[in-house]
Amino acid sequence: MNHNTPLSPRPLRHLVTTQRRVLSGAQLKAHGVSAAAAQEQCRAGGPWQQVLPGVFLLHPGPPTGEERLHAVLLYAGRSPQRRAAAVPVQPAAGDPHAAHSAPTTPYTDVLVTGLAALTLHGFSAAPPLLSLDHVDVLVPRTRRLRSTDFARLVRSPGLPVPVLLDGVPVAPVPRALADAVAQLSDAEAVRRLLTEAVRGGHCDPASVVRELTAARLLTRPHVTAAVDSLLAEGRAIAEDRLYAMVREGGLEDPVWNVDLRLPGGPHLGGVDAYWPDHAVAVELDTRAPRVGLGGEDDPLFSQYVRKREHLERLGITVVHITPRKLRESIEQQAAVVRTALMASGDRDPAAHVVVLPR
Incomplete structure (x- = not known):
């Protein structure tokens, strides 16, 4: 052959x-x-x-x-x-x-x-x-x-x-x-794409900002403006999911979006949900990882840690939830909050704090 x-x-x-x-x-x-x-x-x-x-x-x-x-x-x-x-x-x-x-x-x-x-x-x-x-x-x-x-x-x-x-x-x-x-140089086109990414459930804002940071695109004003819109969109969606978590998880209603202060003392910081009778707070972490890609070098991360440690020294339990956790495991996050509420009776009484609308 x-x-x-x-x-x-x-x-x-x-x-x-x-x-x-x-x-x-x-x-x-x-x-x-x-x-x-x-x-x-x-x-x-x-x-x-x-x-x-x-x-x-x-x-x-x-x-x-x-x-x-x-x-x-x-x-x-x-x-x-x-x-x-x-x-x-x-x-x-x-x-x-x-x-x-x-x-x-x-x-x-x-x-x-x-x-x-x-x-x-x-x-x-x-x-x-x-x-x-x-x-x-x-x-x-x-x-x-x-x-x-x-x-x-x-x-x-x-x-x-x-x-x-x-x-x-x-x-x-x-x-x-x-x-x-x-x-793209069209600010509106960039904004539409970023917004659809989050609103359509394709990804969370943090992952988008990480890629934009790695590509060094956040020095462009029209991209920065679109990212600000993206983060606002992402936070609104995360808040809606937090409301749904409380409602569908059968949790008692908290007070929403409040500032905490010591009586006659300093401002302790804002939280997204607070149960005064249990001294349990929930905070959504919607930080944009622009510095250090969201790691420990991020000033916002350091600020969050200081606030959480201060609240916990006063006897307030802080449950930290990310938008991604709410999107992917909302029932598990409800269980975490429920456990914190049930455990409040076994803790020493928390310091009295003043709860104000944010």
């Missing part, structure tokens, strides 16, 4: 009937289509076209938004030789079986990010794929490829764990937001 015999070009008829007709040169070669044959198909007036270096569209018309997306992934992703023999499975949009397909992807070392990623995550404030001038993709910093045409490469020292959406590797929402914001 002659192993040098070229494969038959018959697979051409099969390739032009695939759901998404965009393939790399390596994939075409695996189906018996040489580089010369592919270029012949792309001649003027021919049935194919080369949309990016080494990436071919198997029809003459303009690519769809999804075809552009997959073309960029094929251009920027690595193509291990062992995977080149198979045409990647690219389920069509709306395919009822797509969600049940194996969580694998033919694309390696590349993630969709920026506005394209937010569109795939379902953001209504992100434009349709076809209207984007560029498809942004994250690649390792060491890649030698360059941005070209509608493929824009965003280099990173390390890639986050991808979210697979219909087999497409997509950056998590916080990272995709940071990469999108880096390209």
